[in-house]
Amino acid sequence: MNTECNIIRFESELIKVQRPGMDKLMEYIKKSDFYTAPASTKYHLSTPGGLLQHSLNVLDALRGLLLWNQSDSRWEYLAAGKVVDTIPDESVTIMALLHDICKTYFYGTSARNVKNEQTGRWEKMPFYTVNDRMPLGHGPKSAMIIKQYTSLTNQEMYAIWHHMGFNGNRDNDAAVGQSIEQYPAVLALQTADMMASRFMESEQGNRELFADAPVPASAGEWADSQAAGEPVFEEALPLSEGT
DSSP states (O other): OOHHHHHHHHHHHHTTOOOTTHHHHHHHHHHTTTTTOOSSSSSSOOSTTHHHHHHHHHHHHHHHHSEEETTTTEEEEEETTEEEEEEOHHHHHHHHHHTTGGGTTOEEEEEEEEEOTTTOOEEEEEEEEEOOSSOSOSHHHHHHHHHTTSOOOHHHHHHHHTTTOOOSOHHHHHHHHHHHHHOTHHHHHHHHHHHIIIIIBOSSSBOGGGTTOOOOSOHHHHHHHHHHTOOOOOOOOOOOTTO
């Protein structure tokens, strides 16, 4: 997992989103611990830079779930061969890369005694803890942070808000179900998030199959490369200061 390369790719993807306030949102991200935070305390990518890697993994997983419509320049979400939702390219980017921005200022570190199996000695080992300095929930918190700086479409907001999916709470599950019916992209993001955490990631890094993911040049070329089974690379440019 190369955090420096991931930062370059993350910023080159977000710079394509031309909305008022995106520069301010990028300033927030750069000043926060987004690039160094883990994705979880122990379940997946519990390592520095894990949150950044997970966000990119969700972007790749989400694009893989969708079909790129070149003539209309948009992504299509299909069920049984029928289009149930269409998603603008910049919406795919925002939904995937920013769905877990709620995890900024969320984790802390501590240490515990662990027995070294080789030496037999007890050693202090660091581990991640939850130290949420903005206790505003999860998906809703991500949407609220984004909307402090820039706008979200309804489709984007519902997808990010409900990306954790069903949890057994009747009120939550009713809202999630209604949101999916209104905006099927909600389910697409939920699925991509699960694909990333369950299929693509281990506790300390990406699984071997996904260890060397290519950097896509554009939505259309990415879709074409996936259909052809060929990787597409571009020299990604970091977001310049003040843009």
